[in-house]
Structure formats: structure tokens, C-alpha cells
Amino acid sequence: MKKSLLFFALTVASYGAIHAQTTTSSVTGVVKQSTGQTTTGATIKITHQSSGATFSGSADANGHFNIANLQDGGPYKIEVTYLGQKPLIYDNVFLKAGEALQLNPVFSESSSTNLDEVVVVGRGLIDIAEDRKTPIAVSTITREVIEEKVGTQDITASMVNTPGVYVSGQAKGFGESSMTTRGFDQSNTAFLLNGQPINGMDNGRVYWSNWSGLTDIASLVQIQRGLGSSKLAISSVGGTVNFVTKSTDMKEGGFVKTSIGNDMFVKSTIAYNTGLMKSGFAVSAMLTGWKGNGYMDKTEGAGQNYFLSVGYKVNEHHNLNLMVTGAPQWHNQGYTSKLSNFLQYGKRYNDNIKTINGIEMNPRKNYYHKPVANLNWDWTINDKSSLSTVVYASMARGGGQSQRNDSKINPNYYLAADVNNHQWFGIVSNYQRKLSDNLNLNAGFDLRDFKGENYRQVTDLLGATSVTHSGNVNIGTVTTLHTYSTNPWKSWRDKPAAAEDRLAWDYDQIIRYAGLFGQLEYAKDGFTAFVQGSVSEQHNSRKDYFLYTYGTGDSESVNNLGYNAKGGVSYTLGHHTLFGNAGVYSRQPYQTNIFMNYKNDINQNAVNEDILGLEAGYKFSSRYFDLSVNAYRTTWENRVTGSSKNASAADVKKYNPTNDPTILSEGQYIYLSNYGVKQVHRGLELDFAARPLKGLTVKGFASIGDWKYEGNATTIVRNENRVELAVENRDLTGVYVGDAAQTTFGLGATYFIVKGLSIDADYRRFERLYGALPTNSNETLRLPNYDLTDAGVSYKLHVSPKNALSFRVNVNNLFNTFYISEATSNNTTTSTTTYWKGIDTSNYVLVGWGRTWNASVKLTF
Structure with a gap:
């Protein structure tokens, strides 16, 4: 009995001990x-x-x-x-x-620039500022801000509250906006999508209509002004803009979203993520459809955005991610017009509207489909080294439609599209190595292959049975009765126009690029320093099937060696950081500037452009207040610039004295190419964020620039058929650089009234804004200062632990301000006596949007 009691007591004690240990x-x-x-x-x-x-x-x-x-x-x-x-x-x-x-x-919001969790794939390729400890002048825009601020606009609208950035052109139509960074246009600002360059290889331009899907798929946008942190030998004269898309999400869920806006805008989006499955796969997919009438008269548009990302975690060392995205779309276009027309007919006036065969229509139309696919491979070799590689491809089809007339005596009107198809392949790879506790190495390569196909094809005969066009040396006079679709899906799917249906020109552009890059960075006890360099070889050639007989249309090959070298230091003590960076670039000219007059003639003026950048900055960061101050000076020599404008009456008189309508008529496009230009850009930038009260965030920015031309420049003037009209030499010393306000500042605030409910507003002021360099003057036109105010309301309602409803309403240009966002002429001595705020109303300008609005509802599940 005693043994039994003892055994029972020991059992209970043991159970209690075990239970205590496993609590x-x-x-x-x-x-x-x-x-x-x-x-x-x-x-x-x-x-x-x-x-x-x-x-x-x-x-x-x-x-x-x-x-x-x-x-x-x-x-x-x-x-x-x-x-x-x-x-x-x-x-x-x-x-x-x-x-x-x-x-x-x-x-705290001050920590929002750490992006490690955003970049799920391609960490070694996406040159976000956090990858390098030495600071740069940078602004980061999160996905929440993109969703709230963009609304019915291009993704460039998310960048308007950034120092040194000026956005305009949205009034021209869907996807027609443009942005400058520190006074340099889009062709001289580098744009990267998950580490993949997306600037056009032939001219450096970016057309936002082809990238409207970025609004839906971007996890963040990071604007690196000036030298930036990119290791590639890219055109980052003004800066670098990184778009980081949604990598395959690691949690299951999705959303449905509907947006409406002014002028019958409607947009619907559905998205779903599987989460990381037991198989190691994860899939994210999204589909968007949109349409609207546009703000300017007859600038309708419609399109879709699609996104598919398939990720596979092979093991702890290897991750793969395949992404396919595209934004097929079409939209009618607006453009600049005489200021007098906007004053008489209103902000929505569109100079492109014509009456054709008794029907009022807008013949100017853009249609394009540019799908992009890239495969990312991240290899963690060991705890000290890794390799990231992206292979990408793009097959684009589309063009720009306009009204044409090929007869000098009997007008033969028809609609035709200037087609620009291309195929683009590339690979970028970067090896990272931790050499010691304080020293890190990056090294890699960048290969690209581009072929662009350019010709004109008929899209609408306008009631005629055929169109006759001369100029093809192989076929002679071309008579075509075929028309080709402007539907972006059909144009991408259907076969290109046959040789006998190609009018005005027919040529291919071939560009091949190879680059090597490397970077060393040292960091210890708050001190950092880096050196970075790249070297690249670019091949340019051309094949013309229109102006040269078969077998003789291959141009000479033009090969140019380019390089860049950058370095910088910084020191951080507590909340304070001081830094300085310097860099030199020798950048190859673009293809469109190498070959003159759209022929195989090589332009001897198109030599490497020389850029020198210097910058210094100070950053302060704390829980309640962040501050950034930057100073910069950029010089750019041997610059080649290009622009377009509507021909004024004075231009027609100057360049078409015989008044031949097939050469130039008022309102038609004039294309300008400027060689030998030197620009000097210097300025100061400031931005801050303060959190003085719970639920309240106040942000502000300011930018003061001094951007001028120096020396002599040669300007070649061409008409819409690229026929050379004139060659002019001009002294541009002291002329202000246009297309962006040189002084800007703004203030914004967000306040959470109660849980889930917030209001926000942004105010911006633009001063010292000049128009583009005109053909009829050695001065750029100074435009009136203007102010804009935007406001919005957000509300998020949690209907269950996993489901939420989000509502958003935006009003842009709240006070319906009438303002000029850009100008392409400088008429100061004409017969007109009408002026508006000191500007001759015969000048060609673009007026910005008036008051607009949009609203959205989103169900997250």
C-alpha cells in the first residue's frame, strides 16, 4: 500500500513538472x-x-x-x-x-525609405537608394500614395510633390504627360522597371500611354535626382526613376476596385495572389479595363492593363520570378494651340479637331501595345555573396495617326499612321560580394539588342477608293487600297503592312549595346565612401527600303564608346548626415540624332555628350521630423536636343514662302534638332516631413534652379515628312532653359480625423517657367506664375478580420485655376494687340487641366 501511494505521488509530481516545463x-x-x-x-x-x-x-x-x-x-x-x-x-x-x-x-513615416521588404526579387538589380549607404538626393513614393494621388492621371502625377520635378502635358490626352527632373526632359532621365531600362533605345523617350499599368502594379516609385545610385551606364543626367512592381506576394488575398472620374472616366481592376504554396510556387495576377472621354475635346481613349507574376522558391539559395505585363490602349490626342483660342473657347479647346467629309472628328490618334516579360533569378551563393540576373523582352506594335494630303493641286485626304514597331531583348546581371565587414563589391554586365521598324500605312481612306503616293525608289508610285487597324490588339496580332502599302518611308533601326559596371563601397562608424564606374559600347545602323534600291540601303555602322564614373562620401552622426557626390559621363548620342534627315547620312555633329555632375546634401531624421537639403551643379556639353511644335503663321511664311500645303501649313508639326548645345543647371532643393500631432503629417518641398544655355547651337528644322526646311545657327548664351518651372515650392498635410477616416490637401506654386526654345527667337518665353491645390478624402472600413472596404475621393485643381503649363513659341512683335498677363495671345501654348475629380471604392479580401 505504501509503495502504491509513493508511486502515485511520484507520478503526480512528474506530471506537474512536465506540465510546468511545457507551459x-x-x-x-x-x-x-x-x-x-x-x-x-x-x-x-x-x-x-x-x-x-x-x-x-x-x-x-x-x-x-x-x-x-x-x-x-x-x-x-x-x-x-x-x-x-x-x-x-x-x-x-x-x-x-x-x-x-x-x-x-x-x-514612423520617417522609416518609409527602407525598401528591403518591397524588393522580393531582383534585390541586386533594383538600384534603390537603400542598397547603397552613401546618400543621394532621393524621394520615395509608396503604393498607398500612388493609389490615393494618381486617380485618372498618369503615374507621373504621383511625383508632383517632389522637389526638382515638373509634370505637364496631361491635357494632351491619356498617357501624354511628360516630366522633367532638374530641368532635364524624360529622354535624359533614366527610367527602370525592376532594374530593366525602359527608355526608348532610339531616342531615350518614355511614352506613359505604354506604361499606364504602372499605376496598378507599382509597389513604389523612387526618384533619385542627379547622379543617383544606378550602376548602369544609363542616361541619368537629370536623375533616375525606379519603378518597383508587385513581386509575387507572399500572402493569399486579392482586391476588386472600381474608379470613376470626370468626363465619363471608368476603370475597374481585379487582382488575386495565391500566397506561397507548399509547392514553392506563388502567383499574382491582375487585370484592369478603362475608358473615358478625356479632358480636352475629343480626346477619348480606352485600354486594358494586365499583370502576371509567377514566383518559385527552389530552395533557400534560389528564387525565380517570371513577370508579364502590358497596357494595350488607344487615345485621341490634343496639342498646343494659340492662347487666343483657349481664351475664346475654353480650357478644353483642341486644335486637332477637323471637319472631314462633313463629320467633325479628331484625326490625331495614338494606339500601342507593348507587352514586357522578364525573368528574375536570385541566387544566394553563400552568406557573403549573391548573384541577381534579369532577362527581358518586349515586342511592341502601334503608331500615331494623322490626316494626310499628298496632292499639291487636288487634295487627296486620308488618315495614316506612322508605325513604330520594335523588338527588344536584354539581360542585366549583378554580382554582390561582401569583401569584409566594411567593404562591399558589386560587378555586372548589361546587354541589349533593339530593332525598330518604321513606316507609314493607311488607316482610313475617308471615302476614297485608293491612295497614291510617290517616293519609293524600288516600287515607284505606290497606289494602295488597303487599310490597317488602329485597334492595339489587332495591330499587335496582325501581320505588318506589305512593302507595297508602306508610304513616305520604310526603314529599320538596329541598336546593340554592351556595358560593364562595378562599385566598391566602404562603411564604418558612420563614415561611408563609394566609387562606381561603367564602360559601354553602342552600335547603331540603319536599313532603308524606301529611299535606296534593294541591296544598297544598309548604312554604315556607327560604334561609340561611352563611360561614366561616380564617387561620393558621407558621414552620419546621430540624426545628422552630410554627403557629397561627383560624377562624369560620356554618353553616346541617340540613333535619331546620328542619322540625318531620316536617311543613311551620318551626322558628324552627333558626338558623345559630356556631363559633369556635382552635388552635396544634408539629411536629418527623427521620429517627429525629417529634413533633406541638396545643392547641385550639372554641366552638359555637345548636347543634342529635339522638340516639336505647331507651325505658326510666321513659321509658314519663313519656311514655306511659296505656300505649298504639302510642305508646311499653319498648325502642322515642325520638328527641331539642335546640335552643339551646352547647358548649365544648378540649384537648391529642400523637402521635409513633420509629425507634430498624433494623426497629423505635414510635408513640404522647395526647389530653386538656375538653368541656362551657353554658346552657339545649330538648329535643323524639318516638317512632318522629315523634309529639311532650314539650317540655322544661333548664339544661346544666357537663354533660360524651358519646359519646367525653375522655382517651385509646396506644402501638404494629411490628418486622420478618426480611425480609418483621413483628409489631405496639397498646395504647389510654380514660378520662372519658360517655354521651349522656339524657331523664331533666341529667347524662351517666360510664362505667368501659377498655383494649384489638390484635396482628397479617404475612408477604410474593416468589415471582417480579413476584408476591408476603402473609399477615396480626389479633387485636382480645386480652385479651377487657368494656367499655361508649356509654350512652343515666343511671339512678341506681331500685328495682334491682344495680351494676357503680358503674353501675346498669338503664342502657341498648352493650358493645363481645370478642376477635375475622381472617386474609387476597393474591396480587399
């Missing part, structure tokens, strides 16, 4: 932002620092999380991460048996 604890809490708004999808990772065991979970739609079944004791390391935010880390945390540790992490 578990948990970590629970709510993740919020500094505004007081809860986050959705934050990741919580808990690591036992002795054993290395890890536990993880994520916050629900209300920001709540609960990580259970943790052993008591410790020490534990708790890491909380959220998209676009710097991770919050809690070290040496000890848990008490059977108790729940309450942890309420708060992300």
Missing part, C-alpha cells in the same frame, strides 16, 4: 503607423536567440496579431516588418510562463 507563452498586439492607422499584412518573426528556432505570423486586416505556443524564457528576437518600412526589432525579450506579452509596434 507556453504568446506574443500579441496591434501594429500601427505613426498616424494611428492600423496596418494590414505586417509580418511578425520571432527567433529564439539561443536555439535559432523561429516562429512567424502576420497581422490581420485590423493590424492584430497573436503568435502562440512559444516556450517561456528566452532570449527572443522579435522582428516586425511592413511593406516599404524599416523593420522594428526587439532584442533580448524574455517571456513569462503562461502569459501573453502585449506588443504594439508603431512604424
Whole structure:
């Protein structure tokens, strides 16, 4: 009996001891932002620092999380991460048996430039500022801001509150906006999509109508003004803009979103992510459809955006991700007109509208489909080295339609499209190596192959049975009765026009590019320094099937060697950082500037452009206030520039004295090519963010520039058929560079009234804005200063732990300001006596949008 009692007592004691040893604890809490708004999808990772065991979970739609079944004791390391935010880390945390540790992490907005969690693939290729410790002048725009601010506009609208950036042209139609950075246009600002260059290889331009899907798929946009952190030998004279798209999401869910706006704009989007499945695969897909009438008269448009991302985690060392995206679209276009027309008929006036065969229509139309596919491979070789590679391809089809007339005596009107098809393949690879605790190495290569196909084809005979056109030396006079579609899907799918249906010109552009790059960076005790360099070889050639007999249309090959070299230092002490960077570029000229008059004639003036950039800056960062101040000076020599404008009456008189309508008529396009230009850009930039009260964020920016031309320039003037009209020499010393306001400043605020409900407003002021360099003057036209105010309201309602409804309303140009955003002439002594704010109203200008609005509702599940 005693033995039985003893055995029973020992059993109970043993069970109690075992039970005590296996009593578990948990970590629970709510993740919020500094505004007081809860986050959705934050990741919580808990690591036992002795054993290395890890536990993880994520916050629900209300920001709540609960990580259970943790052993008591410790020490534990708790890491909380959220998209676009710097991770919050809690070290040496000890848990008490059977108790729940309450942890309420708060992300401050000042940490939003840490992008490690955004870049799921291609970490070694996407040159975000955080990849290099030496600072640069940078602004980062998160996905939430993109969704709130863009509305019915191009993605460039998300950048308008950035110092040194000027956005205009949206009034011309869907996707027609343009942006300048520190006074340099889009062809001289580098744009990268997940590390892939997207500037046109032939002319450096970016057409936002081809990239409207970025609004839906971008996880963030980072604008690096000036030298930037990109390691590629790219055209980052003004700066570099990185678009980081949604990599395959690592959590299951999706959303449905509908937007409406002024002028019958409607847009619908559906998206879904499978999350990381047991097989190692993860899939994200999205489809968008949109249409609208446009702000300017008869600038209708419609299109779709699609996105598919398939990721595969092979093992701990290898990750693969295949992305396919595209934005097929068509839209009618507006352009500049006489200021007097806008004053008489209103801001929506469109000079492109014609009456053809008794029908009022807009013959100017853009249609394009440019699908892009890229395959990313991330290889973690070991704890000190990694390799990232992207292989990409683009097969584009489309063009720009306009009204044509090929007869000098009897007008023979028809509609035709200037086609620009291309195929583009490339590979970029970057090797990263940690040489020591303080020294890191990057090295890689960049290969690109581009072929562009250019010709004109008939899209509408306008009631005629055929069109006759001369000029093809192989076929002679061409008579065609075939028409080709302007539907972006059909134009991409159908066969290109036959040789006998190609009018005006028919040629291919071939560009091949190879580059090597490398970077070393040293960092220790708050001091950092880097050196970076690249060298590239570019091949340009041309095949013409229209102006040369078969077998003789191959141009000479033009090969140019280019390079860049950059370096910088910085020192950080507490909240303060000082830095300085310098760089030199020798950049090859674009294909469109190498061959003159759209022939195989090689332009001897098109030599490498020389760029020298200097910049210095100061940054301050704290929980309640962030400040950035930058100074820069950029000189650019041997520059080749190009622009277009509507021909004025004075232009017609000057360049077409016989008044031949097939050469030049008022309102038709004139193309300008300027050689030997030198520009000097210098300025100061400031931006700040303050969080003085709970739920309130105040942001501001300012930019003061001094951008001028220096020396003599040669200008070649051509008409729409690229026929040379004149060659002019001009002294441009002291002339202000146009197309962007040289002084800008703004202030914005966001305030959370109650949980989920916020209001925001942004004010911007533009001064010292000049028009483009005209043909009829050695001065650029100074335009009136103007102010714009935008406002919005957001509300997020959590209908369940995993589902939320989001509402957003925007009003842009709240006070319906009448303003001129750009000009292409400088008429100061004409017969007119009409002026508006000191400007002769015969000048050709573009007036910005008046008051517009948009609203959206989004269901997240």
C-alpha cells in the first residue's frame, strides 16, 4: 500500500513538472503607423536567440496579431516588418510562463525609405537608394500614395510633390504627360522597371500611354535626382526613376476596385495572389479595363492593363520570378494651340479637331501595345555573396495617326499612321560580394539588342477608293487600297503592312549595346565612401527600303564608346548626415540624332555628350521630423536636343514662302534638332516631413534652379515628312532653359480625423517657367506664375478580420485655376494687340487641366 501511494505521488509530481516545463507563452498586439492607422499584412518573426528556432505570423486586416505556443524564457528576437518600412526589432525579450506579452509596434513615416521588404526579387538589380549607404538626393513614393494621388492621371502625377520635378502635358490626352527632373526632359532621365531600362533605345523617350499599368502594379516609385545610385551606364543626367512592381506576394488575398472620374472616366481592376504554396510556387495576377472621354475635346481613349507574376522558391539559395505585363490602349490626342483660342473657347479647346467629309472628328490618334516579360533569378551563393540576373523582352506594335494630303493641286485626304514597331531583348546581371565587414563589391554586365521598324500605312481612306503616293525608289508610285487597324490588339496580332502599302518611308533601326559596371563601397562608424564606374559600347545602323534600291540601303555602322564614373562620401552622426557626390559621363548620342534627315547620312555633329555632375546634401531624421537639403551643379556639353511644335503663321511664311500645303501649313508639326548645345543647371532643393500631432503629417518641398544655355547651337528644322526646311545657327548664351518651372515650392498635410477616416490637401506654386526654345527667337518665353491645390478624402472600413472596404475621393485643381503649363513659341512683335498677363495671345501654348475629380471604392479580401 505504501509503495502504491509513493508511486502515485511520484507520478503526480512528474506530471506537474512536465506540465510546468511545457507551459507556453504568446506574443500579441496591434501594429500601427505613426498616424494611428492600423496596418494590414505586417509580418511578425520571432527567433529564439539561443536555439535559432523561429516562429512567424502576420497581422490581420485590423493590424492584430497573436503568435502562440512559444516556450517561456528566452532570449527572443522579435522582428516586425511592413511593406516599404524599416523593420522594428526587439532584442533580448524574455517571456513569462503562461502569459501573453502585449506588443504594439508603431512604424514612423520617417522609416518609409527602407525598401528591403518591397524588393522580393531582383534585390541586386533594383538600384534603390537603400542598397547603397552613401546618400543621394532621393524621394520615395509608396503604393498607398500612388493609389490615393494618381486617380485618372498618369503615374507621373504621383511625383508632383517632389522637389526638382515638373509634370505637364496631361491635357494632351491619356498617357501624354511628360516630366522633367532638374530641368532635364524624360529622354535624359533614366527610367527602370525592376532594374530593366525602359527608355526608348532610339531616342531615350518614355511614352506613359505604354506604361499606364504602372499605376496598378507599382509597389513604389523612387526618384533619385542627379547622379543617383544606378550602376548602369544609363542616361541619368537629370536623375533616375525606379519603378518597383508587385513581386509575387507572399500572402493569399486579392482586391476588386472600381474608379470613376470626370468626363465619363471608368476603370475597374481585379487582382488575386495565391500566397506561397507548399509547392514553392506563388502567383499574382491582375487585370484592369478603362475608358473615358478625356479632358480636352475629343480626346477619348480606352485600354486594358494586365499583370502576371509567377514566383518559385527552389530552395533557400534560389528564387525565380517570371513577370508579364502590358497596357494595350488607344487615345485621341490634343496639342498646343494659340492662347487666343483657349481664351475664346475654353480650357478644353483642341486644335486637332477637323471637319472631314462633313463629320467633325479628331484625326490625331495614338494606339500601342507593348507587352514586357522578364525573368528574375536570385541566387544566394553563400552568406557573403549573391548573384541577381534579369532577362527581358518586349515586342511592341502601334503608331500615331494623322490626316494626310499628298496632292499639291487636288487634295487627296486620308488618315495614316506612322508605325513604330520594335523588338527588344536584354539581360542585366549583378554580382554582390561582401569583401569584409566594411567593404562591399558589386560587378555586372548589361546587354541589349533593339530593332525598330518604321513606316507609314493607311488607316482610313475617308471615302476614297485608293491612295497614291510617290517616293519609293524600288516600287515607284505606290497606289494602295488597303487599310490597317488602329485597334492595339489587332495591330499587335496582325501581320505588318506589305512593302507595297508602306508610304513616305520604310526603314529599320538596329541598336546593340554592351556595358560593364562595378562599385566598391566602404562603411564604418558612420563614415561611408563609394566609387562606381561603367564602360559601354553602342552600335547603331540603319536599313532603308524606301529611299535606296534593294541591296544598297544598309548604312554604315556607327560604334561609340561611352563611360561614366561616380564617387561620393558621407558621414552620419546621430540624426545628422552630410554627403557629397561627383560624377562624369560620356554618353553616346541617340540613333535619331546620328542619322540625318531620316536617311543613311551620318551626322558628324552627333558626338558623345559630356556631363559633369556635382552635388552635396544634408539629411536629418527623427521620429517627429525629417529634413533633406541638396545643392547641385550639372554641366552638359555637345548636347543634342529635339522638340516639336505647331507651325505658326510666321513659321509658314519663313519656311514655306511659296505656300505649298504639302510642305508646311499653319498648325502642322515642325520638328527641331539642335546640335552643339551646352547647358548649365544648378540649384537648391529642400523637402521635409513633420509629425507634430498624433494623426497629423505635414510635408513640404522647395526647389530653386538656375538653368541656362551657353554658346552657339545649330538648329535643323524639318516638317512632318522629315523634309529639311532650314539650317540655322544661333548664339544661346544666357537663354533660360524651358519646359519646367525653375522655382517651385509646396506644402501638404494629411490628418486622420478618426480611425480609418483621413483628409489631405496639397498646395504647389510654380514660378520662372519658360517655354521651349522656339524657331523664331533666341529667347524662351517666360510664362505667368501659377498655383494649384489638390484635396482628397479617404475612408477604410474593416468589415471582417480579413476584408476591408476603402473609399477615396480626389479633387485636382480645386480652385479651377487657368494656367499655361508649356509654350512652343515666343511671339512678341506681331500685328495682334491682344495680351494676357503680358503674353501675346498669338503664342502657341498648352493650358493645363481645370478642376477635375475622381472617386474609387476597393474591396480587399
